Every structure is written in C-alpha cells, then in structure tokens.
Amino acid sequence: ETGVTQSxxxxxxxxxxxxxxxxxxxxxxxxxxxxxxxxxxxxxxxFQYYREEENGRGNFPPRFSGLQFPNYSSELNVNALELDDxxxxxxxxxxxxxxxxxxxxxxxxxxxxxxx
Amino acid sequence: GQNIDQPTEMTATEGAIxxxxxxxxTSGFNGxxxxxxxxxxxxxxxxxxxxDGLEEKGRFSSFLxxxxxxSYLLLKELQxxxxxxxxxxxxxxxxxxxxxxGTKLIIKP
Numbered sequence: 001e002t003g004v005t006q007s008x009x010x011x012x013x014x015x016x017x018x019x020x021x022x023x024x025x026x027x028x029x030x031x032x033x034x035x036x037x038x039x040x041x042x043x044x045x046x047f048q049y050y051r052e053e054e055n056g057r058g059n060f061p062p063r064f065s066g067l068q069f070p071n072y073s074s075e076l077n078v079n080a081l082e083l084d085d086x087x088x089x090x091x092x093x094x095x096x097x098x099x100x101x102x103x104x105x106x107x108x109x110x111x112x113x114x115x116x
Numbered sequence: 117g118q119n120i121d122q123p124t125e126m127t128a129t130e131g132a133i134x135x136x137x138x139x140x141x142t143s144g145f146n147g148x149x150x151x152x153x154x155x156x157x158x159x160x161x162x163x164x165x166x167x168d169g170l171e172e173k174g175r176f177s178s179f180l181x182x183x184x185x186x187s188y189l190l191l192k193e194l195q196x197x198x199x200x201x202x203x204x205x206x207x208x209x210x211x212x213x214x215x216x217x218g219t220k221l222i223i224k225p
Contacts, residue, residue, distance in 0.1 A: 002158070033213075042120070042203050042215035043159070056212050090158060105149075105213075107158035 002026060004115050006091050006108035014116050021111045025093030032074040033105070034066060035090040040098045043090055049074055072094045078113075118142045120216035122204050127222045128194055133183045136189045136202050136219045150178050151203040153218065159203055162189065177202020192219075201222045 003026035009091050025032050031050045035043035045058035049068035063079040072093070078085060089112075092105040119141045128134040140148065146222035148168035164170055164181035165187060177190040189202055201218040210212055 017149075035215075040217070042205070042217045043213075044215070045212050048212075056210060058212065061175065104161045105159075107160070109158050 001011055001026045001089055002095050002106040004106050004108035006089075006111050009109065010112045010114075012116060013082060017081050017115075018077065018079045019081060019113060020021055021078075021091075021113075023076070023091030023093075023108055025072045025074065025091075026095075029093035029095045031094045031108070033092050033094075034047050034076045034111045035086045035092065036060075036075070036085075037090055037110070039087075045087065045089060046076065047106055050115050081115045083115050086113060088112050089105065117207075118161045118208060118214045119204060120204055122202075122216040124217070125222065126210055127224060128191075130194055130196060130223055130225050132194050133192050134194060134221065136191075136204075136221065137150075138187045138189070138204030138216060140187070140206040140214070141206070142183050142206045142208040144212055145182065146207040146209065146211060148180055148187045148207070149189075149213070151205065153203055154199050154200045162202075168188065172216045175190045194223050196223050196225070 005024045007022050031049040034046040037043045046060050049055040052068045066075045068074045088110045091108045092112045122138045149163040149164050153159040170179045177191045180187045186221035201220050203218045204216040205213045
C-alpha cells in the first residue's frame, strides 16, 4: 500500500467524450505527477503539479489538462478522447519540496481507460 | 533526443543471479531509478542512484556509471515472485523522468 489512491479503477468511454481521473496523494506529499502507460510500454510523463502549480509537462496535447487542489489531491482531464488514449493512467506522489521529482515516487494502482 | 534502452525480455532460473542493463541518453542527468512492476499493478520503487558506484539493498543491487550513461540492476537468489517487468528511468535536467519500456523478467523453476 502506497497511500496513493486513484479512481475510477476501470472505465470505458467512446471516441470524442471527455474523462476525469482522480488521485489522492500520500499524506504530506506536495508533488503529484501523471503518467500514461500503454500496454507493454514504460510510463510516459504527462505533467506534474507542485503546490497547485503545473511545473513540468511532457509531450502531450492541450486536451490533456490537470488540477491540483489545496489538499494536494489531483485530477487529470482528457477532452475529445481518441482511440490511442486507451491506456493505464498512473498518478504518483512524492514529498520533495525544493527539487520536485528527485525523490521516490509512490504510485497509485492506476485507472485503466478504454476508448471505443 | 532522449532515450532509454533496456532489453525487452530476459529469462533466468530460480536461485540464480540476473543482471538487467540500461543505457540512457538525456539532456542533463539528475539520477536514475529502477522500478518493479508486476502485471496489472503499479510500479514500485527499487532504487535510486545519482553517484557512480554500486548500491546494495538486500537481494537487489543497482550500479551507475555516469560517464558511460549506463546502469544495471542485479538480482540475486532469484525467487518466483521476482517475475515482473523492471523499469529503468532517468531524471533529466528539468527533473522529468524519462522511462524505458521495461524488461520483462521470467523466472523458471
């Protein structure tokens, strides 16, 4: 148990729809990052939030957006879903303050999204 | 571009030793992580190296050579539960993690 929880665990959407995925970080962690992991691939960095501000973004289009709340929980929103968005979406939290992402990442179990 | 290379799949025998190699090319470098991921589960942290040398943690050890852009994960006394994918990830100058595709390790009795 990492203390990081994600919801929903599984969901099915159709092309063009919108989806919101949620993540509660481990207590005391102020940094949350989101990753997309296609089957048989390593995770791909989407973006990272540190104290409610986005402080890093990977090579994903603007239809991938996010939020971090004052309690450090986070949301990932994906608009205009495409078939290739089908993947496992992982949320990870860490406790670093000065240098986010240099510490150990604690992953949630992920949200498996299928786009039909 | 940034790139992480690791073998796709390896097979080893229970009780033996296996070394999983990883080479990386990143814009800047702030350390290298190894994670274990069982099928259908989230990755779990194994090790973090930022200085050259070997870090030992129980049955698992991780080595880093910054000048060669090279790391390896060494697993000793292999157990069946070690069957999993092992992900190598490098932290670049923007403190973003660049991940390899993972090495699927199959342990045979």
